[in-house]
Amino acid sequence: MSSLISGMSHVRLSAPDLDRMQAFLEDFGMILAGRDERRLYMRGTGDAPYLHVTELGEPGTISFGYQVTEPDRLADLAALPGAGPVEPLDGPGGGKRVRLSTPDGLTIELVAGRETAEPLPPRTLIRPPDGESRTLGPARVVRIAHTAFMTGQLARLIEWYQHTLGVIPSDELFLGDDGGVLGQFDRVDLGEELVDHHVVFLLRGRKTGMHHVSFEVEGVDDIFFGYDHMTAAGRDHVRGIGRHALGSQIFNYWMSPDGQMHEHWISAERLNAESAFNRILIGEGMSYDTGEKPPRRFVEQATPLVTFQE
Structure with a gap:
């Protein structure tokens, strides 16, 4: 068991109107877990106290939260290069955290x-x-599954995630004619224990920021009646319903009122530490996917980073 993390705990975004974000997330399938003047906490149907934090501020991406595999080592993690101290974690359920910063x-x-x-x-x-x-x-959103992140320094970020967090590659996408690596899906390594196809997808782009955050739903039917509900509520639909061949994932993507892409997701494929790593030659528009060609705003999406507010 070599990964530092066992999976995602939450995503932390920022938005100028917490009422508006709460309404969007309730339509998306989350439940209010707690709220104050500065922060909104939303949960799913699982046992996590919250999955999604919205800080009051300009629209953006603040942080990705991960559950560590060995809680007793939190003090050791604070000694990692560039790490902050062990500190209380805000929100329902309490807990502690150590903050790091990626190369981006x-x-x-x-x-x-x-x-x-x-x-x-x-x-x-x-x-x-x-x-x-x-x-x-x-x-019905159950849990947070993964994020995708766009970067202009893909090789460096892949190395950071693998060296620092101990994730391992599941699939890598590359373009022909010497186009190079387009992106890599990385999963947690929990030995023989079965895990998701990826906990993070790192992709090459001209921008830096969160491409999307993904939430597992209770069943595949949720993808469909979630679509009906979000459409009736006038929510901004980006892409789907479709199927990613890699990971056997059924998906549907929605944009928050402040330009942060959220995915309804469910997957039929599980991996362990022995599962094969594959390099996949792809065509224009992720042609291995089932469904319509992704629109330009899906391909170019990257919610910018904003400063963590104390």
């Missing part, structure tokens, strides 16, 4: 000691005597 300047929060929340009961799948085969309302 993104803050990474290494988290331990959060108290779990009571999971919400799953949707009833047995039709009652007076029921019918219809589901209305938002998707």
Whole structure:
């Protein structure tokens, strides 16, 4: 078991209107976990006390939070180059964190000691005597799955994630005619334990920032009636419904009111430390995917970084 992290704990974004962000995230399928004048905390149906933090401020990306595999080592992590001290973690569930910075300047929060929340009961799948085969309302978000990040220094960022956090590559995308590496999917290494196809996707681009943040939903039906609910609510749809061949992932992408892309996601493929690493030659527009060609704003999306506010 060599990864420093076991998975994501939360994403921390910023927005100028917390009411507006809360309404978007409730339509997206999250539940209010806590709120004050400066911060909004939203949870899913799983046992995490929150998955999504919005800080009051200009629109942007503040940090990615990861759960560490060995909580007792948090003090050791504070000794890593450029790391901050062990400090209390804000929000429901408490806990502690150590903050690092990637070569691009993104803050990474290494988290331990959060108290779990009571999971919400799953949707009833047995039709009652007076029921019918219809589901209305938002998707049910369970947990945070991964992020994608665009960078102008891809090789350096891949090396940082692998050396510092101990992630390992699942698939790498490259272009023909000496176009070079376009991106790499990296997963956590928990030995024989099965994990997601990736916890982060690092992709090459002219901008620096979060491409999207992805949340697992309770079942594949959530992708579809979540689409209906978000559409009826007038939300900004970016891409989907479709399927990523890598990871066997069903997806749908939505833009927040402040330009931060959120994904409804569910996957049928799991990997462990022994799973093969593949290099994939791709065509224009990620041609291995199922569904429509991705629009330009999907390909070029990168929510810029903003400073962590104390």
